[in-house]
Amino acid sequence: MFKHYKNGIAILILLFLLSVVLIACNSDTDEAESEEPDNTEETEDPVEEETDDGAEEEEEEPASDEPQSGGTLTGAMDTAPAGVFNPIFYEEAYEDNILAFTHESLLSQNENLGFEANLAKDWTINDDNTEITLTLEEGVTWHDGEPFTAEDVVYTYKAMASPGYVEAGGVRTEYVVRLVGYEAFNSGETDEFEGVVVEDDYTVTFKYTEPNVTILKDVAFPIIPEHIFGDVPVAEIPSHPATLNAGEVIGTGPFVFSEMLEREQYVLTKNADYWKAEPYLDQIVWRIVDQSVMLGLLENGEIDFIADPNGVPAADYETVAALDHIEIIEQTDFGYQLMGFKTNHRTDADVESGTIEPDNWVPNEDMSEQLVRQAFAYAIDRQAIVDNLLYGHGSVINAPIAQQFWAYDESAVTAYEYDPEKANSLLDEAGYVDTNDDGLRETPDGEEWVVNINYPTGNQLREASAPILAQFIEEVGVQVDLRQPKEMTAYVEDLTNDNTDWDIYLIGWSLGSGDPDPSGLWKSEAAYNFGRWNNPESDQLMLEAMQAPEAFDQDYRAEKYSEWQSVFSEDLPALLLYAQNKIYGFNERLNGVAPMPYGFINDPHLWWVSE
Structure with a gap:
């Protein structure tokens, strides 16, 4: 299975798989982190009727397949929201798990x-x-x-x-x-x-x-x-209380963000005056739990669903599918995980002022070299990650456009299939060679070359991927500093502020479903362009793909986005690692679930529980 890898990589993957097995076997003994909490009209309460002899019949229970009012639903997230519960300022999918119910x-x-x-x-x-x-x-x-x-x-x-x-x-x-x-x-x-x-x-x-x-x-x-x-x-x-505090966040949605035990539990209470219809559920509670204990909590009924942003771990798919009281929905993710390259850094003055001005950026000497980025892409066996860490529940992609969109064009990009010989050749061509026979490459100036990799906690697969990616890069003679992971909130702050010694960063994106336009992430001035990629041809193609009147022709836009994907693939500001399938698991007591292609939360006022 791993015969074409060197022993280090195979051992890393095997250790991860063993840890997953051990977690699954012991999950039912783990302690929970917290002990806490077309429009359809609401079903009328049953009424008492008189029989012919005047006696009252007992109130009948509603049919099991008819919506019932009341009850609490509990979901699980592996990472706590950063705490900005305002649509115009939040940055993370974990916060969106709250806002999707409130706004x-x-x-x-x-x-x-x-x-x-x-x-x-x-x-x-x-x-x-x-x-x-x-x-x-x-x-x-x-x-x-x-x-x-x-x-x-x-x-x-x-x-x-x-x-x-x-x-x-x-x-x-x-x-x-x-x-x-x-x-x-x-x-x-x-x-x-x-x-x-x-x-x-x-x-x-x-x-x-x-x-x-x-x-x-x-x-x-x-x-x-x-x-x-x-x-x-x-x-x-x-920093306003109506952005930060439960009970003060105000929306028009079917649920009110009512209580919060920060980093442990987030409570949503039904909005009885919701304009579409009063929700059936009384409450929805998000609990923050480590991925290692989620399966046990789902199995014993302490949580009712595992959904966005990470869903059921692929390694646990068969185990969860075997649970009689759990239903599974699997669909292609509307996003991807990536290994990004910090090609440029902002100046201290721009970071201080919050300015994003490409003309001021300072090149990151090694990661700004295109041949180095391409070499790292060839050095990594992404299909092995999909096969062995995702258990096949995902796919390798090469362009940062959701596969569900008409604009995604696999034929326009370089596949970057695993080819360590090609990686070595490109590094030699770029001047990164071993000059002192210690087995490690030096910079073109003959200096020690150390590439750092930075990643956040919270996503078990991403955490497992980090040392494997480091090992792949080391196999082509590059010294890697795999740094200790940071909690997501601190990580995003450092990533945004352009810590000037970062080289490689790992992150995942949940893409917007409104349009395939990638400029929100990859335009040079985009705030989410964390690698500070500055490519005028890329910017021009994204601009042309949106210019009328030609852009009202979808074929025209598709052609422009194909050209853009080709530019992205060649210049390679980031290596797209994989698109993981979304695997949603939920207790059969939850009814009314109808996920959209882009997410699990859809018309939650129609969700109801049967006890």
Whole structure:
């Protein structure tokens, strides 16, 4: 099975597999980390009826296949949310597990990724796709009882367009940069923002400088309340109590974020006044537990479901599938794991000011060498990781576009199949050779060469992959410093602030489902472009793929994205490791589950439990 590897790599994989077996065997004895907690109308309560002789019949139990009100559902996450529960500022999928229940967008998506009405019940787009006017649902209220209106929509987009938003940590400017007046408003030249306009209490118009190919995606962003944040400076929103504290986070969604025992438990309580229909469940509780104990908790009923962002570990698939009371749904992930290269670093001054200015970046001398990045790609057997760590529940991908999108083009990219001889040749060509016969390569200047690898805790597969990746790179004569993993929140902070000695970083992305446009992650100025990749040809192709009128032709966009994927694959700012299949496991007592291609949480007000 491992005959083409050197012994070190085989032993690493075998040790990981053995640890998984031991964890699975002992999971039922592990202690839990915490001991705590088309619209469908709610089923009416059964009523007593009189028989012909006047006697009352006993109240009948509702049929088992009919929704029942009440009950608590418990889910598990392996990593605690960072604690920013605000749609315009949060950064992690763990926080989204809270926000998906509390906040809503004007539009939602169906199983075919088409856009549908949500907080907006109707919309019209003008002939040249520069304006969209949406009619909002009336009678929707925020969790504190205040009415939801067009003012909230305008405020949300105005906040993301405001001066200081990026400097405060905001990363979602892609939703506002195309709006009329963005540059003038963002630069502080004017206090008026022309891009989003209130027509009346329940009508709002978005205006774009040019015909907008992704107009529906751009208006489908979760809305935050103007009456809570309207008088708060943008720079203070991330630290505001309504961003951080359970009981003060306000949305329009079916559940209220009501309680929190930080890093242990997060409680969502039903919003009885939810505008679609009162939720069946009373509460949904997220517990933070290590992946090693999740299976035991699912088996003994202490938790009811394991879903996003990591789902059931692939190694546990057969064990979970054998449990009579657990149901499994497996689908292709809308994202991927990657090994990124820090090709450039920001200056200290730019980090201090929160500025992302490619012209100021300082090249990372070794990782900025394209041949080195390509050599590392050939040095790593990604298929072995999929086969042996994911047990085949995933796939190797070579372009950072979700496979479900029409834009993904496997034929446009270099496969980078495992080829250590090719890796050695490319490193020699780049001038990284062993000059002192110690078995390790030196830099072209003859200096000691040490490549560091950085990764976060929380994802068991990613943690297991890190030493295997290091071993693969070492097998081609490169000295590796595999650093101690950091907790995700601290890790993302270092990654964002461009710790200047980082070379390689590991991370996973859950991609947006609205459109395949990759600029939010890979455009040079994108906040999430953590490797600080600066490639003008890449930026130009992403721009052309969005320019009207040609971009209204999907074939044209597909061609441009094929060209872009080719550029990405050749320049290789990151090596895409794999797309892991999402494996959702849930107790059969949970009913109404209907995951979308992009996530497990869908219409949770229709979830119910049968006891």
